[in-house]
Amino acid sequence: MKRLILIICLIPIICKAQPGHAPEKLLLEIPKVKIMVLGTFHFDDSGLDDHKNEKPLAMMSAEKQKEIQEIVDQLIRFKPDKIALEFKTLLQPRIDSLYNDYGSGKFQLGKNEIYQLGFRVGEKLGHDKVYGVDANPRWYDFILNMEEQEYENYKNALISKLAIEKPHTRELYPLYQQYYKIKDSLLHVVPLRDYFLKVNSEESIKANHGIYLVDSFKLGIGSDDEDERYFGADMRTAWYNRNLRIFQNIQRILDAGDERVLLIIGYGHLPIIKHCIEYSPEFEWVELSEYLK
Numbered sequence: 065m066k067r068l069i070l071i072i073c074l075i076p077i078i079c080k081a082q083p084g085h086a087p088e089k090l091l092l093e094i095p096k097v098k099i100m101v102l103g104t105f106h107f108d109d110s111g112l113d114d115h116k117n118e119k120p121l122a123m124m125s126a127e128k129q130k131e132i133q134e135i136v137d138q139l140i141r142f143k144p145d146k147i148a149l150e151f152k153t154l155l156q157p158r159i160d161s162l163y164n165d166y167g168s169g170k171f172q173l174g175k176n177e178i179y180q181l182g183f184r185v186g187e188k189l190g191h192d193k194v195y196g197v198d199a200n201p202r203w204y205d206f207i208l209n210m211e212e213q214e215y216e217n218y219k220n221a222l223i224s225k226l227a228i229e230k231p232h233t234r235e236l237y238p239l240y241q242q243y244y245k246i247k248d249s250l251l252h253v254v255p256l257r258d259y260f261l262k263v264n265s266e267e268s269i270k271a272n273h274g275i276y277l278v279d280s281f282k283l284g285i286g287s288d289d290e291d292e293r294y295f296g297a298d299m300r301t302a303w304y305n306r307n308l309r310i311f312q313n314i315q316r317i318l319d320a321g322d323e324r325v326l327l328i329i330g331y332g333h334l335p336i337i338k339h340c341i342e343y344s345p346e347f348e349w350v351e352l353s354e355y356l357k
Contacts, residue, residue: 091345098324099314099341100142100350103264103331105251108175121251123175131256135356136184138257142355143189144326146317149182150333151196153313160193181328195317197327199309201302206291222283222295229286237279243271257356263331264352273335276300307336315346 107123121128151159159178165171166183173179178194186194210218247268250259262268283296291298310333314325329337341347 094345096348097318097322097346098348098350099327100352100355101327101329101334101337102139102181102260102352103334104177104260104328106330107177107180119252123180128256132180135257135260136181136188138356139185139326140188142324142326144324145322146325147182147186147191147194148197148314148317148325148327149178149194150198150329151178152198152200153196156196159196163194177328185326197310197313197317199306199313201306203302204298207299219283222292226283226285240275240278261353261356264334269334269338272332276303304336307333308340311337311340
């Protein structure tokens with residue numbers, strides 16, 4: 065009883081020693097770099113993504129070039145100190161050369177969003193360079209060491225096994241295929257600005273990430289073998305790893321005094337990148353809709 069009375073008496077002292085009862089406030093005092101992300105489709109699809117647009121847009125047409133320029137004019141209002149783009153860091157010297165040639169009128173912009181958006185925004189703002197932040201993922205060794213055909217055979221065997229043991233696990237995949245077809249069709253009926261606002265919305269960001277957690281993610285369910293059991297999850301780990309490396313590359317390009325970063329990247333990266341930005345005490349997520357009016 066005396067111990068209980070002592071604890072009750074100490075409560076006001078403990079509370080007084082912790083102002084506002086919110087130690088998290090210490091982290092809120094850290095200066096934050098604002099990051100605005102434009103999640104985009106690939107203007108000049110290289111065919112490397114799992115999902116491919118069946119009917120690409122004529123990005124070099126007069127109509128689309130006008131829409132792109134309007135978007136660029138709106139993006140520059142953010143006034144970023146750095147422009148981060150989806151190309152590998154090893155390609156930086158090559159991109160530097162092309163960017164310098166563009167500034168001197170020796171390079172005509174290609175279809176890729178790196179050129180159409182990144183180069184244009186950088187040139188408008190007078191930046192000396194744009195920065196590549198993409199990275200190759202790290203795979204688990206047992207997957208990495210497989211020959212391509214061996215990997216395909218292994219994966220197909222697990223797909224067949226999953227279809228027999230848990231046929232209901234593939235019910236969502238057709239829905240996602242339909243979802244992407246509907247979303248792709250929007251490209252041909254709405255202006256680019258409206259499309260970007262749609263795919264960068266919170267609703268769309270959540271929906272896009274779902275496909276990474278169904279279908280092939282479940283490969284190995286039901287197996288007793290340790291590697292085989294988690295094959296789907298381990299395979300997807302590479303996607304998460306790639307995005308974490310991209311986030312680290314964003315950190316790498318920052319210099320003292322930088323306050324704003326514009327990241328232009330495929331919209332599939334948005335969920336993980338946004339998670340990193342929002343949970344990092346060093347950064348602040350800026351909604352694209354604040355500037356893309």
